[in-house]
Amino acid sequence: MEHITFLVAVVIITALAFDFTNGFHDTANAMATSIATGALRPKVAVTIAAILNFAGAFLSVKVASTISGGIVNEKAGIHPSVIFAALAGAILWNLLTWLRGLPSSSSHALYGGLIGATVVGVGLDGVNFTTVVTKIVIPAVASPIVAGLAAWGATKVAYLISRKGNEKTTTKGFKAGQMFSASLISLAHGTNDAQKTMGVITLTLVSVGALPKHALPPTWVIASAGLAIALGTYMGGWRIIRSMGKGLADIQAPQGFSSETAATAVILTSTHMGYGLSTTQVCSGGIMGAGLGGPKGQVNWSMARRMVYTWGLTLPAAAVVAGAAAFVTDRGTWGVLLVGAVLVAGSAGMWWLSRRQPVTAGNVNEVTPVALDVTPAPAAVTPTTASTTVAA
């Protein structure tokens, strides 16, 4: 009993830590274009995003009560140690992509972690692969394309209509509109992503019998998940904000409004239809579409390519790391402690590496993308550090 209590506490803390990384990883989704066009000052933007993410956590528990979305077969016997391994994989991948300024999907990192840890800890039949393909893989491919097309069309329309107006007035108008569109994304993000953490914590509590099956998340779970994601959001993932706001395309106010509206429409429609898609991929797709639809018609394809590769890698990479972690945690308490130590050391190491080339609210709008061609050294060192520590 003592052992279970300790493990459950560790899992809950790790889940909240994942929620925190999810927050700062995804601030860029809602706010990158608003910060890039000057619609919102950086600090104001992250404050609004944090408050709305917190509020969003309380709006619904629909996703949380069906956590894993049927991806993982609960009856197959998920232990807290498997969930812990899943979270470790997801956190390490989130931090690695953040360090490199790449907007990868936090949701896919979590799904990948759950899949990898379940396959190793429970077996292949613990994962519903049909659900993985229909609810995750296909929407993951389709949603950025749809968002991109919609943002492209909307940008064309916006420029066509507003070109007869006074440019100063129309720019002001679109910037005001961006505040609303960005806020709506933040709220939707809080609702979707905070719920995933609530779901993981609830799943853990159910698996040890602390809660009855099919229980709704208790209030303290909802509040702490909302708080963790809000704090993470307020930290502002400035590296990713810079990549998305400045690195992908030169975004003006009408384009920013179009891409944010497209992202909001795709997220809300798909969530309504039950597709678990990635806010990150939708928003990046929207920005690319808006870049192509704008007067310059340009997108930084090398950055776009890097992002697409990262999207493809996220799920398998998190799965491999989580699988390795599950293999170790399966050995017993010392395994859990070892994975915990590696997780803390790896996170601290990546934070330390990030200090070499810090990105803050003050320099977020500079054009140089993080670790792209300026400092190859940390970028080259990072993956090996992560993979060796994980394998150890």
Next chain:
Amino acid sequence: MHINWSALADTAAVSFGITVAVVAAFALGVLSLSRREAATTATPARGGALPLAGATVCFAACAAAVAYGLTLIAS
């Protein structure tokens, strides 16, 4: 494995339609505001009542879309 392509296509089409419609309405609203500004500077006495009414209608349509979005989030 059964993949519901028509549901996927519907979702895509609806997303595209809503995006373009909302952005078009907002752009028309912004254009009307710009017209109103021009009208009030040209003939301050009459103001730009018609453009203002147009802008109000456009922004109200956008607000309705936002309100519908909020109900989708909370449901």
